[in-house]
Amino acid sequence: MNNKLKRGRGDLVFDIINYTLLTLGMLMVLYPLYFIVIGSVSDPNAVYEGRVYLLPRGVTLDGYRRIFKEESIWTGYGNTFLYTFSGTALNVVLTISAAFTLSRKSLPGRNFFMFMIIFTMFFNGGLIPSYLLVQRLGLIDKIWALIFPVAVGPWNLIIARTFFQTSIPDELCEAAYIDGSSHIHMFIRVVLPLSRALIAIMVLFYAIAHWNSYFSALIYLRSESKYPLQLILRNILIENDVSSSMVYDAYSVGEKQKLADLIKFGVIIVSSIPVLILYPFVQKYFVQGVMIGAIKG
Amino acid sequence: MKAGTERKIKFIFTNYQLYLLLFPTIVFFVVFRYIPMYGVQIAFRDYMVTKGFLGSEWVGLKHFERFFQTPDFWMLIQNTLGISLYNLMAGFPLPIIVALLLHQLNHKGYKRFIQTTLYAPHFISIVVLVGIILVFLSPRHGLINHLIRLLGGETVFFMGKPEYFKSIYVLSGVWQSTGWGTVIYLAALSNISPELYESSIVDGANKWQRMLHIDLPGILPTAIILLILNSGYMLSVGFEKIYLMQNSLNRTTSEVISTYVYKTGLINAQYSYSSAIGLFDAVINLFILIIVNRLARKFSETSLW
Numbered sequence A: 001m002n003n004k005l006k007r008g009r010g011d012l013v014f015d016i017i018n019y020t021l022l023t024l025g026m027l028m029v030l031y032p033l034y035f036i037v038i039g040s041v042s043d044p045n046a047v048y049e050g051r052v053y054l055l056p057r058g059v060t061l062d063g064y065r066r067i068f069k070e071e072s073i074w075t076g077y078g079n080t081f082l083y084t085f086s087g088t089a090l091n092v093v094l095t096i097s098a099a100f101t102l103s104r105k106s107l108p109g110r111n112f113f114m115f116m117i118i119f120t121m122f123f124n125g126g127l128i129p130s131y132l133l134v135q136r137l138g139l140i141d142k143i144w145a146l147i148f149p150v151a152v153g154p155w156n157l158i159i160a161r162t163f164f165q166t167s168i169p170d171e172l173c174e175a176a177y178i179d180g181s182s183h184i185h186m187f188i189r190v191v192l193p194l195s196r197a198l199i200a201i202m203v204l205f206y207a208i209a210h211w212n213s214y215f216s217a218l219i220y221l222r223s224e225s226k227y228p229l230q231l232i233l234r235n236i237l238i239e240n241d242v243s244s245s246m247v248y249d250a251y252s253v254g255e256k257q258k259l260a261d262l263i264k265f266g267v268i269i270v271s272s273i274p275v276l277i278l279y280p281f282v283q284k285y286f287v288q289g290v291m292i293g294a295i296k297g
Numbered sequence B: 001m002k003a004g005t006e007r008k009i010k011f012i013f014t015n016y017q018l019y020l021l022l023f024p025t026i027v028f029f030v031v032f033r034y035i036p037m038y039g040v041q042i043a044f045r046d047y048m049v050t051k052g053f054l055g056s057e058w059v060g061l062k063h064f065e066r067f068f069q070t071p072d073f074w075m076l077i078q079n080t081l082g083i084s085l086y087n088l089m090a091g092f093p094l095p096i097i098v099a100l101l102l103h104q105l106n107h108k109g110y111k112r113f114i115q116t117t118l119y120a121p122h123f124i125s126i127v128v129l130v131g132i133i134l135v136f137l138s139p140r141h142g143l144i145n146h147l148i149r150l151l152g153g154e155t156v157f158f159m160g161k162p163e164y165f166k167s168i169y170v171l172s173g174v175w176q177s178t179g180w181g182t183v184i185y186l187a188a189l190s191n192i193s194p195e196l197y198e199s200s201i202v203d204g205a206n207k208w209q210r211m212l213h214i215d216l217p218g219i220l221p222t223a224i225i226l227l228i229l230n231s232g233y234m235l236s237v238g239f240e241k242i243y244l245m246q247n248s249l250n251r252t253t254s255e256v257i258s259t260y261v262y263k264t265g266l267i268n269a270q271y272s273y274s275s276a277i278g279l280f281d282a283v284i285n286l287f288i289l290i291i292v293n294r295l296a297r298k299f300s301e302t303s304l305w
Helices: A002-040 A044-048 A062-069 A071-103 A110-122 A127-136 A154-167 A170-178 A183-194 A196-212 A215-220 A229-238 A253-294 B002-014 B016-044 B062-069 B073-091 B093-103 B108-123 B126-137 B143-150 B162-190 B194-202 B207-231 B239-245 B257-267 B271-299
Strands: none
Touching (some): A002 A253, A002 B093, A002 B108, A002 B126, A044 A253, A071 A154, A071 A196, A071 B016, A110 A154, A110 B016, A127 A215, A127 B016, A127 B257, A154 A196, A154 A253, A183 B016, A196 A253, A229 A253, A229 B126, A253 B108, A253 B162, B002 B016, B016 B062, B016 B271, B062 B073, B073 B093, B073 B162, B073 B257, B093 B108, B093 B162, B093 B207, B126 B162, B126 B239, B162 B207, B162 B239, B194 B207
């Protein structure tokens, strides 16, 4: 009895400390995100002078109005959609079909192929040889340069293979073969319908990676009309290169900088909207994906 | 033996469709991963575009020697290792601690709310993350400097001071990835058998003791695997974020091997020289991975292979 009481008190102290720590941590993560939201709708003067901390001041949608009129952002948006969509389609088709084959335990050569794939996670030729290859293939300044060199991610392949190994037993396939189905027929008719969760995970993993990437575009693309959103964002956010058409009416350098900051906050939000919309699904499936990956396959 | 080979060949013929599904992926790996490994031999040659990979003159270790002798060599090694180790020390234990704490949170709804918030920054792109850093740390009108002045301090030019670079890089990384890092540990924690908790409660263990004696050992194998995997990237601090955070004022602490490879290789077109640096980097990484894996196998039951 005494023991239990002591434990009860110890647990209470533990809980109080635990809730406090986690709540503090949560606020530290949340506040910068929240600040961007209120910064994007506040009067730029108030942000500039440090009068915005908890609530927006002098609410204005001016920043968003300027962003919506800026063409380069929408071209970037369109390009990114195109790259994300086509890149992800190729990623998912290749990853899932290869993972299915590699999940069959009786397959001769399975270990060899797996080793060949996993080895690339720990050793690679490096930036320059890869760049020279893309150049040789004539892909510079082509959309394919953003798609082919990242066509299959080894980590995603492992996740998909583990999924098939644990959820599509060999016996199920064998039963289908006895009925006279071919492998491809059976893959499309039996395996894929059973793998909706996996497909969702793969689509989200790859799509977010494409949406957020800027490096391939930086080294392989030349013409600005093909730039994805992240490169446009880089100009605005990092190079502080807010095009003059967005701040044409600013009458001084200081005024221009205030507007530029307002635009930066807004651009961060606008560029993250698709991810924000997907976030509830993303969270659910991403966590599932990591869980599958955690079962060491 | 012979019968086995025959059976295999027969299997391959009757199951050619399975290989058909695999084929495009293998082509991808050969073309985009193994051909560059073959191409890395330009590190030992004076690569000329007109002469190709094989036609260019063989110069042995010339480019490696040049790299070891460049005045930047030690700066690069120091910065790269410094950032890696700092990142590991700050970024590795924190997800473990947060996962252990989250696991003890009784209120399901509140737990989910905290998780949703903590995971969010993981989905922000690097460009946006660095954009956020710059806006917050801006000397004249950034939030941090407003706060510093409010508390009576002097304005700090964070991005222009080399001594702050590593901390800004690492702490913003901690902000972005700690939450997401907990997912894998929470998965491991959910696999711990409930019987262990029940019997420990009967024995009178409180939450702190359960966390220390059940949860922590339960996620140790996962932690070791992740530590080994991380060690394999010791010398390859991600290019993408550093490059965006760099400026001419902080270069003495922000230049790392990967950014140097990019600048010498793609901007100055010294293909062979920067391939040599890249190869040096990759080999050291592989070497560290093998050693750490061996150590892990020796001192614990867990290892990659």
